Amino acid sequence: MARTQPITCPLCEACCGLLVTVDGDRVQHVEGDPLDPHSQGYLCPKGVALKDLQEDPDRLRQPMRRTPTGWESLSWNEALDAVAGRIRAIQAEHGDDSVAVYLGNPSVHNLGALLYGPELLRGLRTRQRYSATSVDQLPHMLVAHLVFGHQLLMPVPDIDRTDWMLILGANPSVSNGSLMTAPGMDRRLKAIVARGGRVELIDPRRTETARHVTRHHFIRPGTDALLLAAMVQVLFAEDLVSIGRLAPHVDGVAAVGQALSPFSPEAVAPHTGIAADTIRDLARDLAGARTAVVYGRFGVSTQGFGSLCQWLILLLNLLTGRLDAPGGAMLTTPAVDPLGALKLAGRGGHGRWKTRVRGLPEANGELPVAALAEEIRSPGAGRVRALLTVAGNPVLSTPDGRALDAALDDLDLLVSVDPYLNETSRKAHFILPPVGILERPHYDLAFNLLAVRNRARWNDAVLQPAPGALDDGQILSRLHERLARSPRERLEVLARRRLGVDLREGATVRPLGSLIQNEDLPHFLVEGPVGSERVESVFPDRLATRDGRIHAAPDLLMADVVRLEAALKVDHPAEGSLLLIGRRQLRSNNSWMHNAARLMKGGDRCTLLVHPDDARAHGLADGDRARLATAVGEVEVPIEISDSMMRGVLSLPHGFGHDRKGSRLRVAQETPGASLNDLTDASVVDPVAGTAVLNGVPVTRLERAAPR
Numbered sequence: 020m021a022r023t024q025p026i027t028c029p030l031c032e033a034c035c036g037l038l039v040t041v042d043g044d045r046v047q048h049v050e051g052d053p054l055d056p057h058s059q060g061y062l063c064p065k066g067v068a069l070k071d072l073q074e075d076p077d078r079l080r081q082p083m084r085r086t087p088t089g090w091e092s093l094s095w096n097e098a099l100d101a102v103a104g105r106i107r108a109i110q111a112e113h114g115d116d117s118v119a120v121y122l123g124n125p126s127v128h129n130l131g132a133l134l135y136g137p138e139l140l141r142g143l144r145t146r147q148r149y150s151a152t153s154v155d156q157l158p159h160m161l162v163a164h165l166v167f168g169h170q171l172l173m174p175v176p177d178i179d180r181t182d183w184m185l186i187l188g189a190n191p192s193v194s195n196g197s198l199m200t201a202p203g204m205d206r207r208l209k210a211i212v213a214r215g216g217r218v219e220l221i222d223p224r225r226t227e228t229a230r231h232v233t234r235h236h237f238i239r240p241g242t243d244a245l246l247l248a249a250m251v252q253v254l255f256a257e258d259l260v261s262i263g264r265l266a267p268h269v270d271g272v273a274a275v276g277q278a279l280s281p282f283s284p285e286a287v288a289p290h291t292g293i294a295a296d297t298i299r300d301l302a303r304d305l306a307g308a309r310t311a312v313v314y315g316r317f318g319v320s321t322q323g324f325g326s327l328c329q330w331l332i333l334l335l336n337l338l339t340g341r342l343d344a345p346g347g348a349m350l351t352t353p354a355v356d357p358l359g360a361l362k363l364a365g366r367g368g369h370g371r372w373k374t375r376v377r378g379l380p381e382a383n384g385e386l387p388v389a390a391l392a393e394e395i396r397s398p399g400a401g402r403v404r405a406l407l408t409v410a411g412n413p414v415l416s417t418p419d420g421r422a423l424d425a426a427l428d429d430l431d432l433l434v435s436v437d438p439y440l441n442e443t444s445r446k447a448h449f450i451l452p453p454v455g456i457l458e459r460p461h462y463d464l465a466f467n468l469l470a471v472r473n474r475a476r477w478n479d480a481v482l483q484p485a486p487g488a489l490d491d492g493q494i495l496s497r498l499h500e501r502l503a504r505s506p507r508e509r510l511e512v513l514a515r516r517r518l519g520v521d522l523r524e525g526a527t528v529r530p531l532g533s534l535i536q537n538e539d540l541p542h543f544l545v546e547g548p549v550g551s552e553r554v555e556s557v558f559p560d561r562l563a564t565r566d567g568r569i570h571a572a573p574d575l576l577m578a579d580v581v582r583l584e585a586a587l588k589v590d591h592p593a594e595g596s597l598l599l600i601g602r603r604q605l606r607s608n609n610s611w612m613h614n615a616a617r618l619m620k621g622g623d624r625c626t627l628l629v630h631p632d633d634a635r636a637h638g639l640a641d642g643d644r645a646r647l648a649t650a651v652g653e654v655e656v657p658i659e660i661s662d663s664m665m666r667g668v669l670s671l672p673h674g675f676g677h678d679r680k681g682s683r684l685r686v687a688q689e690t691p692g693a694s695l696n697d698l699t700d701a702s703v704v705d706p707v708a709g710t711a712v713l714n715g716v717p718v719t720r721l722e723r724a725a726p727r
């Protein structure tokens with residue numbers, strides 16, 4: 020008999036409430052949950068595709084071992100014993116740091132991985148830790164650590180109450196918010212304008228979000244930090260700094276004003292492509308609006324000044340009294356607080372150790388993934404010889420993916436906890452596939468912290484997994500148990516599991532589910548907008564700096580202002596030069612959902628967007644195939660001529676490139692596309708955070724290719 024179960028969609032940060040109807044072990048359909056006050060019935064095509072994921076014949080259901088004659092399946096005990104034995108032997112011979120770990124983005128959307136991943140990392144005792152963070156939001160987290168004392172204290176736009184919003188390098192109409200959990204972004208953006216407010220968008224592409232904003236401004240990729248610095252300069256020059264309630268708690272404001280004084284709007288305008296008067300107006304409007312917020316995401320984090328961008332955004336909010344204020348940049352107080360009770364992440368840190376080859380600094384406990392290939396390939400003591408990937412596909416997700424792909428061949432051991440034989444796990448010695456998304460319970464530990472409402476929602480598994488199947492948390496915990504270096508450590512692992520955090524055998528998480536239930540709305544409890552009357556503000560109480568102060572001018576970032584000042588002296592780009600940026604698509608989820616047939620229908624979406632003038636200059640017509648090269652690689656892709664692009668800027672979506680031999684993603688392989696990361700350069704990073712520069716990559720060649 021069919022039944023319908025409400026769940027939180029764990030596919031992206033929006034955390035939509037969904038209704039999943041199943042009959043026996045078959046998913047009948049998925050729809051938005053109209054009773055969820057957070058998403059109000061909204062869902063995107065990926066949510067509907069949960070059915071495809073559950074029923075995908077390519078999804079692995081048994082552990083697999085690579086043999087000279089192909090893949091063979093084995094039991095969980097055999098697989099976990101073998102993997103643990105190999106890891107133990109490699110660490111015993113070559114040291115703890117010879118084993119590296121890479122955590123992919125979906126692990127943050129996974130309760131089991133979040134509960135047990137940190138435990139396993141501690142058990143491995145390796146400093147070779149990598150994740151998708153260093154190709155994404157690391158600058159946000161580093162700045163939060165430096166300014167507020169904790170990497171998770173990242174302010175979120177109070178979008179539903181703001182009157183003025185400046186968005187940089189983000190496309191919330193497609194992402195549904197990122198580090199701003201807010202489903203149905205089109206509705207929320209339109210509401211700002213409808214209530215008499217303004218939304219200003221800065222992006223080298225007139226994105227889908229531009230349809231709902233008041234004004235869109237093109238900006239030359241990689242120059243956002245200059246624009247932001249000039250806005251701060253205007254605030255000081257025109258006496259518009261007004262911190263308000265938090266002023267007595269802030270240090271370093273005068274030093275910021277002095278350091279940024281060279282960045283006048285006139286000085287930065289030729290670099291950014293945005294007129295000085297416009298920059299001045301943006302700063303004045305920010306200062307003058309009743310409520311206002313500045314928000315910047317992936318596009319500004321993954322550029323050469325990514326850390327400065329996030330710091331300057333935070334400063335604009337702080338200096339205009341928008342930090343921790345309704346309608347500004349606020350902080351949630353989630354029912355389960357990762358900062359406190361669960362201690363899922365440390366406070367953060369920087370430069371406590373460095374990569375072996377290039378000397379890039381650790382940030383918040385992990386190393387930049389841009390360095391992973393060289394850490395595997397460069398000989399010498401401390402070389403990475405084994406890699407454990409969890410829910411990740413770094414061959415497609417990290418810069419210079421071809422180099423990493425080749426480096427994987429040099430590993431003594433590659434283990435992938437992954438449901439697919441993807442472009443990375445095809446090189447694995449062992450693949451450990453977890454149960455499907457609908458076969459595990461869910462509570463969003465990470466993104467409730469970043470939501471525009473204080474919210475909590477628990478759901479049980481919708482479908483029963485096959486007997487003996489393991490979820491991600493169980494896989495990681497059982498591996499940790501086998502890797503324990505003393506009877507005491509093993510006992511601790513077992514005790515923790517029994518005490519609560521084994522999702523199917525244990526107890527703690529289940530009472531949590533009932534704790535947050537509400538009689539009228541049995542599957543969720545929503546306490547109201549961020550900064551609702553009950554939780555008006557959290558600072559200074561929630562500050563985590565040792566002195567309880569807000570550090571507006573951290574040494575690390577102030578020192579980098581010198582590098583930004585040097586950028587003012589660099590010549591403007593030569594006429595005809597081209598820069599490459601990525602783009603996100605609603606029917607795509609990084610690299611891993613291209614095997615869902617309903618998301619892939621409609622033809623090849625991996626197209627290169629080219630401005631009409633640039634197309635003409637390179638002899639390209641709409642629909643042509645183009646050969647595109649950068650310093651590290653070359654791809655061929657169909658082109659789409661579009662005046663949505665700034666002149667001199669090209670855009671290719673990320674996550675494609677499914678033509679590598681050996682993967683088993685039959686739907687994805689029908690329209691494989693090209694990988695943006697075959698063009699991005701692992702040697703170019705933001706030197707502060709080590710984040711890869713994925714936007715503003717110089718193009719060395721664009722020409723017509725022979726049709727296929």
Ligand code: SF4
Nearest residue numbers: 028031034035063066
């Ligand atoms: S927007 Fe994100 S959370 Fe909402 S249905 Fe789509 S994938 Fe799921």
